[in-house]
Amino acid sequence: xxxxxxxxxxxxxxxxxxxxxxxxxxxxxxxxxxxxxxxxxxxxxxxxxxxxxxxxxxxxxxxxxxxxxxxxxxxxxxxxxxxxxxxxxxxxxxxxxxxxxxxxxxxxxxxxxxxxxxxxxxxxxxxxxxxxxxxxxxxxxxxxxxxxxxxxxxxxxxxxxxxxxxxxxxxxxxxxxxxxxxx
Numbered sequence: 001x002x003x004x005x006x007x008x009x010x011x012x013x014x015x016x017x018x019x020x021x022x023x024x025x026x027x028x029x030x031x032x033x034x035x036x037x038x039x040x041x042x043x044x045x046x047x048x049x050x051x052x053x054x055x056x057x058x059x060x061x062x063x064x065x066x067x068x069x070x071x072x073x074x075x076x077x078x079x080x081x082x083x084x085x086x087x088x089x090x091x092x093x094x095x096x097x098x099x100x101x102x103x104x105x106x107x108x109x110x111x112x113x114x115x116x117x118x119x120x121x122x123x124x125x126x127x128x129x130x131x132x133x134x135x136x137x138x139x140x141x142x143x144x145x146x147x148x149x150x151x152x153x154x155x156x157x158x159x160x161x162x163x164x165x166x167x168x169x170x171x172x173x174x175x176x177x178x179x180x181x182x183x
Contacts, residue, residue, distance in 0.1 A: 020073040028056040030083030043141035087116035099135040118151045132172045
């Protein structure tokens, strides 16, 4: 079996400015830096990695791609190949598929989260044939809520889970086709 450090990054999709790919241990530096920015982590409900080695171990053991054919995919700029964050789909135990995204602070307010989120949702509907997808954001995370709304998700319900006091947004397959954002 090939180790994850020797795997190439499988490209999942491309957009006008980005490409999404399966993360490997080659992406440890970018993931470590992303998760160690307090502003990026503010609304995630997750702790930062304690060390570079913890980030590498997380990536080495990340098996969502093999188990579910989806996961949180790395994002790089097409123009420079610079790592800017991640976006992707996560299968929950209840069968729901959740959209998530995390972008480096230096790339906020440039439309990258919206671009990647829209492409991830399209990928989900095209490849997993589900009727709907969800996205969750803490109530105070106005920027993430705005991204969910821009791609056509609508408020569905309040949830309490790993994200305390969160809103859950939803988009149905048919509504996504009607609401596509032109980026």
